[in-house]
Amino acid sequence: MKNSLTIAFIGGGNMAGAMLGGLLGNLCQPQDILVVDPNQETRSAWESKGVATAAAASEVLSQYKVWIYAVKPQVMQQAIHASHRFLQKDTLVISIAAGLTTTSLAGWLDQAEPASATRLIRCMPNTPALIRQGITGLYAMPDVPSSDRDLAQDVLSSIGEVVWVDNEAQLDAVTALSGSGPAYVFLFIESLIAGGISLGLSQEQAQRLALSTLKGASLLAAGSEDPPARLRENVTSPGGTTAAALNRFAQAILQDWYRRPCRRLMTALPKWHRSRPQPASPLKIQERNNMNTTRFEKMTIKQTLLAVAIMGLIIVSSNILVQPQFHINAWLTWGAITYPICFLVTDLLNRRFGPARARRVVSIGFIFAVLASYAVADSRIAIASGVAFLTAQLLDILVFDRLRDKSWWKAPFIAGWLAAIIDTFLFFGVAFAGTDVPWVTLATGDVGIKLIINAMLLAPFRVLMWNLGRPRSVQA
Numbered sequence: 001m002k003n004s005l006t007i008a009f010i011g012g013g014n015m016a017g018a019m020l021g022g023l024l025g026n027l028c029q030p031q032d033i034l035v036v037d038p039n040q041e042t043r044s045a046w047e048s049k050g051v052a053t054a055a056a057a058s059e060v061l062s063q064y065k066v067w068i069y070a071v072k073p074q075v076m077q078q079a080i081h082a083s084h085r086f087l088q089k090d091t092l093v094i095s096i097a098a099g100l101t102t103t104s105l106a107g108w109l110d111q112a113e114p115a116s117a118t119r120l121i122r123c124m125p126n127t128p129a130l131i132r133q134g135i136t137g138l139y140a141m142p143d144v145p146s147s148d149r150d151l152a153q154d155v156l157s158s159i160g161e162v163v164w165v166d167n168e169a170q171l172d173a174v175t176a177l178s179g180s181g182p183a184y185v186f187l188f189i190e191s192l193i194a195g196g197i198s199l200g201l202s203q204e205q206a207q208r209l210a211l212s213t214l215k216g217a218s219l220l221a222a223g224s225e226d227p228p229a230r231l232r233e234n235v236t237s238p239g240g241t242t243a244a245a246l247n248r249f250a251q252a253i254l255q256d257w258y259r260r261p262c263r264r265l266m267t268a269l270p271k272w273h274r275s276r277p278q279p280a281s282p283l284k285i286q287e288r289n290n291m292n293t294t295r296f297e298k299m300t301i302k303q304t305l306l307a308v309a310i311m312g313l314i315i316v317s318s319n320i321l322v323q324p325q326f327h328i329n330a331w332l333t334w335g336a337i338t339y340p341i342c343f344l345v346t347d348l349l350n351r352r353f354g355p356a357r358a359r360r361v362v363s364i365g366f367i368f369a370v371l372a373s374y375a376v377a378d379s380r381i382a383i384a385s386g387v388a389f390l391t392a393q394l395l396d397i398l399v400f401d402r403l404r405d406k407s408w409w410k411a412p413f414i415a416g417w418l419a420a421i422i423d424t425f426l427f428f429g430v431a432f433a434g435t436d437v438p439w440v441t442l443a444t445g446d447v448g449i450k451l452i453i454n455a456m457l458l459a460p461f462r463v464l465m466w467n468l469g470r471p472r473s474v475q476a
């Protein structure tokens with residue numbers, strides 16, 4: 001480990017550039033910095049400043065005390081997956097990504113190194129960091145040691161002011177206000193310059209007047225005991241030109257242009273990560289293009305055969321145990337108790353090997369479901385069993401995949417319940433609708449018990465997700 005403060009930026013784009021502009025020659029020297037960025041041009045720009053670069057995460061990252069994740073939110077999960085195995089116990093992780101919560105980030109980091117995930121700080125800087133005039137909102141998870149908070153504060157103070165927030169949601173407000181704020185101000189400057197030019201000033205005159213006005217007004221507001229509203233009134237003579245301009249200007253610009261986007265941004269931010277397909281999409285695209293992903297373990301033929309055998313055994317047993325001699329009472333069969341275990345198997349396969357391979361095992365299981373039902377019952381029941389099995393399993397795989405990055409229990413629980421309901425009513429409906437069998441009563445009893453068993457299967461899922469259900473690439 002180097003002696004001076006060493007910082008690795010994962011993502012060396014605009015914001016990393018602004019932060020490094022403030023840090024270099026101040027808190028750090030170029031030799032203390034590493035920039036990991038797949039973009040060749042970006043790396044060359046950093047190398048020309050004497051900063052070490054890498055195209056991808058590697059062992060060298062472990063020498064850096066502070067890691068700043070400065071990638072776009074949509075590639076964050078991928079960037080963490082590629083780098084987290086090099087985390088050390090004392091690495092301080094800082095994320096500057098907008099809208100990604102510490103819960104998501106810690107979840108992604110935790111998969112490799114639980115101890116490091118607690119040293120996680122989220123922050124929201126802004127581009128004036130480049131000239132050490134930035135302001136950064138900071139939020140630390142409750143168990144982050146004070147030494148790490150101090151270190152984060154030192155790093156970010158070197159590029160401007162810092163504001164700690166106690167409540168993570170406030171960081172979204174910081175993003176809307178000061179994170180994005182420079183863009184609002186630059187647009188305002190552009191508008192002032194364009195307005196000045198349209199009134200007969202030269203570009204240079206208009207620019208000087210606009211910039212100096214903004215600088216002077218900002219300094220006055222920062223140094224004055226009067227609130228900005230009072231300072232505005234001081235400029236505005238009743239019935240004068242300023243009042244006339246402000247009437248249109250304040251409404252048209254400050255309200256429509258600033259407040260609404262700001263509010264919209266604030267309400268949009270928490271949903272941002274959820275609503276956009278990007279966080280999972282690089283991995284999903286990879287999965288579609290290449291089943292041998294780094295996120296999911298490749299499934300060997302032996303593993304496939306074993307999974308199919310286990311799935312087949314549960315399906316065949318359940319088909320036998322659903323027969324009249326195994327009815328526990330008028331509305332419950334032993335088959336209803338064993339069958340949900342199929343979904344536990346699918347979920348573990350999905351978690352470890354990914355949805356494509358889980359679907360492959362389920363497709364072979366489907367053949368078992370039809371054959372097994374056909375052997376013990378008539379063709380209508382066999383069709384019902386096959387249709388219900390396939391539909392419910394594919395739904396389970398889809399929903400599980402969508403929820404896999406949420407809290408550990410959400411994917412198996414929600415996917416399992418939806419699948420159990422669809423499975424039961426499809427099976428009983430297709431098999432018995434229009435016959436004398438009291439299928440609605442049977443289905444209701446059946447679904448009730450399946451839902452309870454599904455909830456109980458969360459315990460084995462929780463135990464097995466760390467070994468049987470854990471991708472080997474994540475174990476590394």
Ligand SMILES: NC(=O)C1=CN([C@@H]2O[C@H](COP(=O)(O)OP(=O)(O)OC[C@H]3O[C@@H](n4cnc5c(N)ncnc54)[C@H](O)[C@@H]3O)[C@@H](O)[C@H]2O)C=CC1
Nearest residue numbers: 011012013014015037039070071072073079096097098125
């Ligand atoms: N630009 C701004 O004013 C602010 C940005 N932020 C946050 O900073 C983050 C970065 O934003 P910008 O710098 O504007 O984006 P950017 O696009 O300029 O930079 C992102 C960099 O990440 C690199 N990258 C992509 N995939 C990568 C991977 N897997 N591993 C390592 N590097 C990878 C890209 O090549 C690019 O150079 C975002 O999460 C944003 O929310 C926060 C505050 C202000």
Ligand SMILES: O=C(O)[C@@H]1CCC=N1
Nearest residue numbers: 098175178179180181
């Ligand atoms: O536009 C963005 O997403 C980032 C967040 C704050 C400033 N830029």
